[in-house]
Amino acid sequence: MSSSTQPALNKPSTTATIVLAFASVYFFWGSTYTAIRVGTAEMPAFLFAGARFLIAGAVLLAWCRLRGFRLLWPPRDMFLTALVGLFLLSGSNVSLVYAEKTVPSGLASLVLAAIPLIIALSEMLLPGGESLHGRGWIGLALGFAGLATLMSPSLRSGFGGDTARLWAIIVLLAGAFFWTAGSLIGRRSRLRMNSFVGAAWQMLFAGAFNLVLGSALGEWPQFHPSARGLGALAYLVVGGSLLGYTGFVYLMERVPIAKVASYAYVNPVVAVLLGIILLHERPVAAEFTGMAAILVAVFLLTTSQVKGKTPAAEALEQLPAD
Numbered sequence: 595m596s597s598s599t600q601p602a603l604n605k606p607s608t609t610a611t612i613v614l615a616f617a618s619v620y621f622f623w624g625s626t627y628t629a630i631r632v633g634t635a636e637m638p639a640f641l642f643a644g645a646r647f648l649i650a651g652a653v654l655l656a657w658c659r660l661r662g663f664r665l666l667w668p669p670r671d672m673f674l675t676a677l678v679g680l681f682l683l684s685g686s687n688v689s690l691v692y693a694e695k696t697v698p699s700g701l702a703s704l705v706l707a708a709i710p711l712i713i714a715l716s717e718m719l720l721p722g723g724e725s726l727h728g729r730g731w732i733g734l735a736l737g738f739a740g741l742a743t744l745m746s747p748s749l750r751s752g753f754g755g756d757t758a759r760l761w762a763i764i765v766l767l768a769g770a771f772f773w774t775a776g777s778l779i780g781r782r783s784r785l786r787m788n789s790f791v792g793a794a795w796q797m798l799f800a801g802a803f804n805l806v807l808g809s810a811l812g813e814w815p816q817f818h819p820s821a822r823g824l825g826a827l828a829y830l831v832v833g834g835s836l837l838g839y840t841g842f843v844y845l846m847e848r849v850p851i852a853k854v855a856s857y858a859y860v861n862p863v864v865a866v867l868l869g870i871i872l873l874h875e876r877p878v879a880a881e882f883t884g885m886a887a888i889l890v891a892v893f894l895l896t897t898s899q900v901k902g903k904t905p906a907a908e909a910l911e912q913l914p915a916d
Contacts (some may be wrong), residue, residue: 612849618841619857624864626834627699628872629826630691636823638816639691640808646827648801650835655794663788672795674783676709679774679796684803688767696762697748698875703865704744705766707888710858710895711737720778726867733894740887747880789843797835855896859889 633642666672694702711734745763752760785792808814846852849871866885869875881915 599732602681603744609847612845615841615844618837619845619854620834620860621864622838622841623857624703624861625868626830626838627662627690627694627703627865629786629829630866631694631699631702631869631873633823633826633830634691634695636818636820637827638808638813639688639695640804640811641813641817642827643683643688643691644801644804644808646735646801646830647687647797648805648837651794651797651799651801652833653831654790654836655798658665658788658791658794661790663791666788668705671785674779674785675787675792675795676799677781678776678792679798679800680803681779683796684807685772686769686776687806689765689802693762693766693769696758697766698869698877699873700862700866700869700875700877701744701748701881702766703862703869704885704888705741705763706773706883707776707858707885707892708737709770709773710892711741712770713777713894716774716778729894730896730898733891733898735888735891737784737891737895740884740891742884743880744755744884746884747878754790758899766882789841789846792844818875858896859892862889907916 636642637645655665667675688708690702714730714734746757750761752763787795842854842857862885864879866875870877
């Protein structure tokens with residue numbers, strides 16, 4: 595979503611800044627699942643997500659203004675930016691927040707790790723999309739087999755009477771499709787605005803929508819801010835939405851996509867480990883097996899796509915922070 599009319603961001607990079615950017619994307623994005631799990635214990639889904647993105651979007655837009663970026667664009671660009679934000683940050687993120695009231699953060703991260711697989715499959719079905727080649731097909735098959743293995747304990751529990759867990763898994767999968775739709779709309783729209791400006795508007799539109807919808811659904815009586823909940827919210831604003839995303843955009847402008855795409859299989863590992871260490875989550879054997887299969891599949895798929903530069907690989911470039 596970059597534009598040649600914007601001030602240049604491509605200043606000389608150093609090894610230290612590249613390493614710090616990767617560390618931000620790897621750790622902060624992976625740790626958002628843990629922070630969301632903590633925050634959902636205190637705050638309802640729409641208000642929690644709405645506050646996070648409204649604050650982060652306002653801060654990022656103010657930073658863009660100070661840097662001299664153009665903030666306002668033609669109505670078509672603004673509408674499509676809002677649409678992408680609603681799919682990615684309202685639909686997908688609220689689904690994650692809702693689901694993490696029931697399922698462990700590590701499991702949630704692994705279900706959403708299958709998003710590159712869904713993007714690749716969707717691209718093949720859309721007009722103008724391209725089919726996979728070679729190991730991409732192997733990755734796709736392995737990934738969906740891993741996803742089925744990963745979800746099998748939760749599905750058995752759900753069909754055995756734990757309807758809350760079953761609904762949480764369904765909502766997570768719906769969130770993955772929301773993210774896919776937003777990613778593909780963003781890529782195919784060819785928006786001209788600077789990536790940072792686009793991300794700021796996406797967060798602002800999504801944050802405002804979430805707060806309005808949360809208010810309409812009567813969530814305010816369930817909003818119980820505490821030091822723990824506000825700490826999780828602050829961490830998501832700073833770590834997930836500001837540091838994580840700016841690190842991602844920085845890398846996308848300076849590092850080959852094959853290397854940046856590695857976040858797709860590093861983040862779930864970080865999320866699972868933090869869930870075990872900080873939240874005392876205990877994944878079962880089937881979940882570990884599914885995790886291994888999905889991570890290998892995403893690696894095969896992303897590296898295959900990058901070599902061929904398929905539309906699905908380009909779609910990875912449009913994914914903003916979770």
